[in-house]
């Protein structure tokens with residue numbers, strides 16, 4: 001596990017984006033696993049800027065998002081499909097048919113989970129997965145207590161996750177109670193993972209991550225078992241840990 005410290009959110013975003021851009025330039029057919037939420041927004045802005053200035057091409061890239069809210073259509077401004085289209089895909093030369101987000105409004109949600117899991121496998125798996133971390137240690141929407149063996153599945157969101165994400169919705173009551181998420185074993189099959197941690201509100205979670213034994217009570221702890229994880233954390237997030245980078 002490699003830890004890279006960034007002085008602030010902008011530097012974290014730039015470092016992560018530079019890493020992704022290099023990967024894409026070396027492997028134009030990369031399968032990229034993507035996250036939503038507040039943390040990766042700066043990365044996506046950097047990828048767009050680089051595409052416009054340097055022409056890095058995404059024509060042959062396939063993307064697989066970690067998760068999607070149950071019950072939201074792709075057109076809903078709060079859906080992760082909408083987020084990805086507006087924050088990244090509409091601004092680069094990616095083939096939209098190669099961008100994958102679970103269908104949160106599928107009629108048969110269980111089938112949809114199996115389809116998504118199969119889709120990733122049939123495409124050869126994820127080469128590079130971007131992850132954020134929840135204040136409770138969740139990765140994707142795999143909340144504390146999720147089995148490390150889990151595959152793509154439907155999950156109940158904890159009250160704390162719904163509250164954390166309520167900032168994007170008109171009110172807390174409109175935050176969906178369930179999501180489809182890649183499972184922990186799905187995430188762990190990625191060849192490489194970048195975990196992003198930013199801000200003082202993640203300092204507690206990051207400090208727990210560093211000292212915590214591998215335990216299903218703290219989902220992110222499983223990343224310590226992955227052979228190729230880079231953590232890019234900013235100084236505010238590292239406030240409560242002492243590490244040598």
Ligand code: F6R
Pocket residue numbers: 034035036037038039040066067131132133134135138139140141
């Ligand atoms: C998002 C996701 C979540 C977030 C996490 C942190 O696709 O799967 O695990 O990465 O909730 O969210 P932010 O970045 O908003 O703090």
